[in-house]
Amino acid sequence: MEKPLSQRPAPDTAARERLVMAAIGLFTRKGYAATSVREIVEAARVTKPVLYYHFKSKEGIYLETLRETMEEFEALLETLAPSAEPADFQVQRFCGEVFELFLKRIDVVRLVHSIMYGPPQGAPPFDFHAAHDRMVESIRGLIRLGVARREFRDGNEEGMTLAVLGAFNVVYELRMIHPERGVGRDALDWALDVVFRGMKRAEIRQERR
Amino acid sequence: MEKPLSQRPAPDTAARERLVMAAIGLFTRKGYAATSVREIVEAARVTKPVLYYHFKSKEGIYLETLRETMEEFEALLETLAPSAEPADFQVQRFCGEVFELFLKRIDVVRLVHSIMYGPPQGAPPFDFHAAHDRMVESIRGLIRLGVARREFRDGNEEGMTLAVLGAFNVVYELRMIHPERGVGRDALDWALDVVFRGMKRAEIRQERR
């Protein structure tokens, strides 16, 4: 039973959305503790009680922004399904797709990264471990597949998982601290080339570049 | 012309040192913005003016703590000198030594990591890039050496540097988020085994485990 638009004082149902956008921008650029509620509401062009109405505290809007953006990452991980392609292709495609998503949301990645690995900064706890573990397990699963198919060598599954994850990590991390160097997808492929060469059995190895 | 100890009101020259210790502990556990001056002085068992006397602001004691701890890392990097050993041994030893230092000061590493890669959190700027770049260049230099000696393959120096750095990064990062899993030096060696195998020329490659 909503009133017709014409009778509402201000048809600003977008206020909540603007708040989320503003909050993401500020939290990612300044960090949780360094961002004040006043800054958020000014950026969203609303007043303080609007924020406290829709969320109920600074922690509330923070957790909500994280929840909304993490859903994107979860969704991408869901789409992963083992295929008949060579295992290294699958690993490379998976890493590449997640990497593209990271590039698109590099600011959020920066925030999540600093909270996952760094001190809590006064921010309420948020569970990133589950998503991170799922990503690691996805890679490990593809590597197990490659080992079972005798594409990858046997006996160092953990080392291979770490090497792949490391190649992925180092590239997006370099991108965060040196955006001007344009470290991108090609750098990821170069690093993965080295790693794959170290993973493949001698018999089936062949150059791909 | 100092007075003899007996005549000083309180021989507490350790106050400054206690402040630095307390500041490191709090900044690393809570982050810069989330740590208050009151907390620091209470932990150091002094009063506020003592902090403002020795340093001159919150930013001052923060920068001083960072400066003091970064000197350790710089010192370790200085000790690196190319030797006649195989290049992969040298890379492994270098990574291992830096890794040991990281483990010893894992809390400081956590703070530096989150500030390097994350939002500034209201903290004054501090130049970590120089030290980080030097570390990367050290690895790249050893890899160039290996290539020149025909131990490593030619044509993907950048990929090899990234792969090595990635193996190093991923291991200490995992250690930070999952200390209970005991990810340690052995995991680093497993990952590097994969990477080295991908770097070595086929002719000279041989198992080392």
Added chain:
DNA sequence: GTCTATACATGGATAGAC
């Protein structure tokens, strides 16, 4: 749902005595 106005705690920093 959105406003004005305000409560109330905590923040960083300093004055001035010793």
Added chain:
DNA sequence: GTCTATCCATGTATAGAC
């Protein structure tokens, strides 16, 4: 160099009208 006492800006959050 260290204290007590205090200043003042900023912080989060809310009351109460519309």
